[in-house]
Amino acid sequence: MNFRILFPLLAVSLLAAAPGPLLGLEVSRELPITADQAESAIKAAEAVRKRAAAAGNEWLQTGSLLEEAREAVSNEQWQRALERAQHATRQSELAIEQAERESTAWRERVVR
Amino acid sequence: MLNTLKLWSLALWLMWPAYAVGGPEEDRIAFQAYFQARFPEVPLSDYVNGIYALDENARQQWEQIEEFPPYEFAVEEGQLLFDRPFGNGRTYGDCFDNQGIGVRQDYPRFDPVLGEVVTLELAINQCRQLNGEPPYDYESNELVSLSAYMAWTSRGKKINVVIPEDPRALAAYESGKQFYYSKRGQLNFACSDCHVTSAGLYVRADHLSASLGHPSHFPVYRSKLGRMISLHSRFYGCIRDVRARPFEEQSIEYRNLEYFLTYMSNGLIINGPGARK
Numbered sequence: 001m002n003f004r005i006l007f008p009l010l011a012v013s014l015l016a017a018a019p020g021p022l023l024g025l026e027v028s029r030e031l032p033i034t035a036d037q038a039e040s041a042i043k044a045a046e047a048v049r050k051r052a053a054a055a056g057n058e059w060l061q062t063g064s065l066l067e068e069a070r071e072a073v074s075n076e077q078w079q080r081a082l083e084r085a086q087h088a089t090r091q092s093e094l095a096i097e098q099a100e101r102e103s104t105a106w107r108e109r110v111v112r
Numbered sequence: 113m114l115n116t117l118k119l120w121s122l123a124l125w126l127m128w129p130a131y132a133v134g135g136p137e138e139d140r141i142a143f144q145a146y147f148q149a150r151f152p153e154v155p156l157s158d159y160v161n162g163i164y165a166l167d168e169n170a171r172q173q174w175e176q177i178e179e180f181p182p183y184e185f186a187v188e189e190g191q192l193l194f195d196r197p198f199g200n201g202r203t204y205g206d207c208f209d210n211q212g213i214g215v216r217q218d219y220p221r222f223d224p225v226l227g228e229v230v231t232l233e234l235a236i237n238q239c240r241q242l243n244g245e246p247p248y249d250y251e252s253n254e255l256v257s258l259s260a261y262m263a264w265t266s267r268g269k270k271i272n273v274v275i276p277e278d279p280r281a282l283a284a285y286e287s288g289k290q291f292y293y294s295k296r297g298q299l300n301f302a303c304s305d306c307h308v309t310s311a312g313l314y315v316r317a318d319h320l321s322a323s324l325g326h327p328s329h330f331p332v333y334r335s336k337l338g339r340m341i342s343l344h345s346r347f348y349g350c351i352r353d354v355r356a357r358p359f360e361e362q363s364i365e366y367r368n369l370e371y372f373l374t375y376m377s378n379g380l381i382i383n384g385p386g387a388r389k
Contacts, residue, residue, distance in 0.1 A: 056365065058357040059298050091298070098295065106293040109304050111146045112134065 033078040041085035042069050048092035055099035062091045136275050136285055136375055143376045147324045151312065159325030160383045166312045167319045174387065182333040183260055183385040186253075186340045190261025193254055198243040204258070207239035216266030217382050220273065220371045222281040229284045229367040233259055233342060250361040256331045256340045263331065263384030271328060271382060273375045288372030291365055292323075297356030303369075306350075318389070327374040329386030336389060343370060 045066055052058045069084035134142065148156060154165050164171040194204050194212065205211035209218070219232040230238070236258050237247035248255035275281050295302045306315065307323035314320075330343035344361035347369060351358040359365045 053357070057296055060352060060355040060357050061298065063357065094298075098300065102294040102296070105295070106290055106302065109293040109302060109308075110134075110139070110289070111142050111304075111308060 038078040038081035045085040045088040052092040052095040057099040160328040163321035186257040186260040190257035213265045217269040229371045260385040266382040288368035297354035299354040301354040329384040332386040
């Protein structure tokens with residue numbers, strides 16, 4: 001048996017089978033997020049947040065999520081920035097839906 | 113065609129009670145009757161004691177606290193501030209009916225000139241500005257102490273919030289009522305969910321108070337904070353707790369909410385300032 005060939009082959013096989021994070025590598029099956037995508041997502045999130053605020057129903061965490069997104073942009077963490085912005089957007093969309101629903105639904109709760 | 117119209121008319125007539133909104137006085141009578149039916153063992157007059165009307169164990173602790181009331185310092189400071197003349201020689205008393213003594217029960221009131229609801233705290237700051245003094249921050253010790261002193265001088269007076277024959281006043285009341293009954297925030301809670309529907313039930317380790325009587329005892333000394341807080345500060349905390357972004361103290365939203373909420377307690381007495389956990 002040629003150990004000079006076998007050991008390197010074994011080592012290469014183990015490395016190939018090991019999960020990326022174990023090796024400290026980022027595993028990404030999609031294209032990396034760009035700065036433009038992250039910044040656009042923040043801009044969109046801010047616009048929806050303003051609509052929720054105009055409806056008098058901004059949620060508590062939305063502002064913090066946007067701050068985290070901006071901080072991530074300043075640290076060039078585009079993926080993190082995108083995720084935070086999308087989370088903020090979804091919160092604001094739900095807040096707007098809630099405000100629209102409550103514009104009439106509140107009457108059902110009035111003590112009579 | 114005539115039959116169709118008749119059917120629509122009948123349908124609308126049948127639907128009307130579900131959507132009709134009563135006037136303020138009908139609302140107040142129904143609101144007070146709700147709690148009296150829900151807690152028949154609690155006298156109406158006891159609701160001014162907040163949760164201590166519903167929670168006997170907590171009441172015993174509170175009564176012991178009241179033997180050495182933690183809000184006394186605020187009342188004393190408030191009196192000193194109240195009596196101290198402004199730079200122009202005038203005083204707070206010159207801005208209020210009855211020289212500002214025993215007037216808490218008449219606030220909030222609708223100001224026809226401003227076209228908005230004016231709370232006692234806002235009126236104090238209006239008075240300062242009218243006399244060339246800078247307004248206090250609404251969370252400041254000074255303003256809360258002045259409010260505490262004015263509540264103290266009003267103890268025993270019946271709450272008498274008036275909604276004048278002015279469509280703007282009624283709109284302000286309705287706005288406060290809508291705020292009170294609207295679900296908001298990530299937890300999807302209305303004020304009424306906790307303080308009407310769930311009054312007397314547990315929220316974590318504490319019981320929820322009834323809204324009836326809420327405005328009678330503010331400002332209050334909150335033991336957990338170690339300081340006096342205003343009613344609007346309590347509003348701020350509640351809105352934050354349901355994970356909605358709170359409004360600023362003395363915002364139009366909170367003033368209208370106070371207008372509605374205090375009107376619901378008309379006829380109960382002022383017993384502020386108070387002490388709470």
